[in-house]
Amino acid sequence: MMYLVSQPGPLSSAHMEAIELNSAVSFPPGYLRFMKRFGSGTYRGWMNVYSPDNEVLCPFPEYELWEHDADSPITQEQIGECIAIGHTADGDFLAVHPQTKQLLWLPRHAERIERVVVQVQETEDDSMYALLLDDIYSQVYGCGQQGAVYYEPWSETRNHRFLRLPPGTNGLTLPKLSGMFREVFPPDLVVENEFTCLLFYQEIGGYIRFNYAYGQEVAVMFEKDAAQAFVTMEQWLLSQGCVG
Structure with missing residues (x-):
């Protein structure tokens, strides 16, 4: 069970409809349901979760932060097309690429962009996306998170x-x-x-x-x-x- 630090701030119906109408984007399992129920916030003090941001990564192709070759999931130019849906305190981005429909990990302190392999299936559970975030943590860091599961909704x-x-x-x-x-x-x-x-x-x-x-x-x-x-x-x- 996920502990909520404070009252959630779910996205408005109009905001959710605008996101769902963008059929060109394939969001990870449970993401939209999670946003509809809990809104933006910080998961387990690790991942900042928010509504799709198609602007924050636009200038990144010019920075040449990552190496690219035939095995790279996307090209350097395609970085600017990515839609961010979260980032860590260290500056790593979790994003989706609309054309290739890939979920991507853009690390701040590593040389290669990684494709995230989704290993959980969509369910009706509002907190299902939290399981996906835990799985991503294990893939990225090679170990599971310890301690309680909690979510801190952002509050003004x-x-x-x-x-x-x-x-x-x-x-x-x-x-x-x-x-x-x-x-x-x-x-x-x-x-x-x-x-x-x-x-x-x-x-x-x-x-x-x-x-x-x-x-x-x-x-x-x-x-x-x-x-x-x-x-x-x-x-x-x-x-x-x-x-x-």
Whole structure:
């Protein structure tokens, strides 16, 4: 089951109809259903998912970022014809090419464009596209993602607050502080590894991020209409020695 960080922002019916009328484009299985249900957002902190963008890759043929030969899925000129449907934080693009009907991976830090082999079939499940994204992750990185499955819809009402835990504050470390925090405020979902800890809360429509890698940063992401719940959490963090 996919956890939603906040309320989804599905595309309007008019927007969806405009996309579906473009019969020249073959979108990957589940993509249109996913957009209709959840709208644009970030999947598992990895892939930014959005409605088809036929402009962002137009100037890329001039950049000569990738090598091309007889085995390349598209030519350098055809890059500009691609329609982007997502990109990662590292700058990799996921796109479709209308004429060849291929799903393509355009890596930021590699020399070749790769054709993505779709290994999942279309179903009626609204979150089916998430399975495809997980499969793409495995193809690209050679391993599966660990941890919970979550989606962060993009929101124009999202607020943030950055705090810092100074070194030596009451002998606390960020891992210890995050453990104390979740005891006082039991989260709806936890995603934790050696680099970061995310504690998700429906009541604020967001999450608390403890940046273990940096060692000091605590970030609170919350919806504007959840200000009171945010203040309660912020005051607790400040009482433990965090500073703004």
